[in-house]
Amino acid sequence: MESNFTFIEPGPLTDGDLELALAGQTRSYPSDVPVYNFEMRHPGSTVSMGRISLRIGNIEYILLYAGHIGYRVFPEYRGNHYAARSCHLLLPLARHHGLDPVWITCNPDNIASIRTCEILGATYTETVDLPQDIDMHTYGERQKRRYWI
Numbered sequence: 001m002e003s004n005f006t007f008i009e010p011g012p013l014t015d016g017d018l019e020l021a022l023a024g025q026t027r028s029y030p031s032d033v034p035v036y037n038f039e040m041r042h043p044g045s046t047v048s049m050g051r052i053s054l055r056i057g058n059i060e061y062i063l064l065y066a067g068h069i070g071y072r073v074f075p076e077y078r079g080n081h082y083a084a085r086s087c088h089l090l091l092p093l094a095r096h097h098g099l100d101p102v103w104i105t106c107n108p109d110n111i112a113s114i115r116t117c118e119i120l121g122a123t124y125t126e127t128v129d130l131p132q133d134i135d136m137h138t139y140g141e142r143q144k145r146r147y148w149i
Contacts, residue, residue: 005034005056008096013089018082019043020052020089030135031066033057036093040073040082049077052086056097064128065136065144067105068094071116078112084119091149101148108143122147 013020020038028035033055040050050073055062062068069090071083087104094102104120106113108127117124125146130137136144 007034007036008093010036010093013038013093014043015085015089017042018085018089020086023051028053028055028066031055031057031059031061033059033062036090038086038090040077040086048074050074050082050086052083052090054090054094056094056099058099061134063103064146065105065130065134067103067144067146068099069102069104081116081119083113083116087116087120087149104147104149105144106147107141108145114145117145117147120147120149122149 007025019041021041023039024037026035036054038052039048052071055068073082127143127145
């Protein structure tokens with residue numbers, strides 16, 4: 001990734017019932033790409049319902065394994081489509097940074113994330129095996145389903 005990358009102020013990211021509150025900007029490990037980190041909240045609340053990140057980069061690790069967008073909805077808030085809605089809210093920011101298409105990956109046994117990708121209208125491309133030398137393999141993950149928007 002270019003060393004002259006500049007984070008921008010994303011402005012309000014809300015759909016009325018859900019807002020993404022900027023929680024930080026960093027560079028990711030191990031891919032060393034710029035990352036926007038957000039908390040999913042109800043507007044006006046400080047209670048986090050989950051997290052979502054936007055990784056800015058088109059390196060192999062992102063495109064094949066991690067995806068540009070990663071999310072986690074906390075168990076007590078699942079079933080409200082917060083992940084899909086949050087992804088929709090992040091797409092303009094992704095496009096601002098030249099990400100087209102935007103890649104999302106998930107584990108083949110993660111039915112909720114597969115459903116999130118379907119709700120988004122993302123296109124399934126393939127399931128790839130994870131190389132043994134990447135961090136996700138170390139954590140016990142073996143494959144990723146790849147989707148693009």
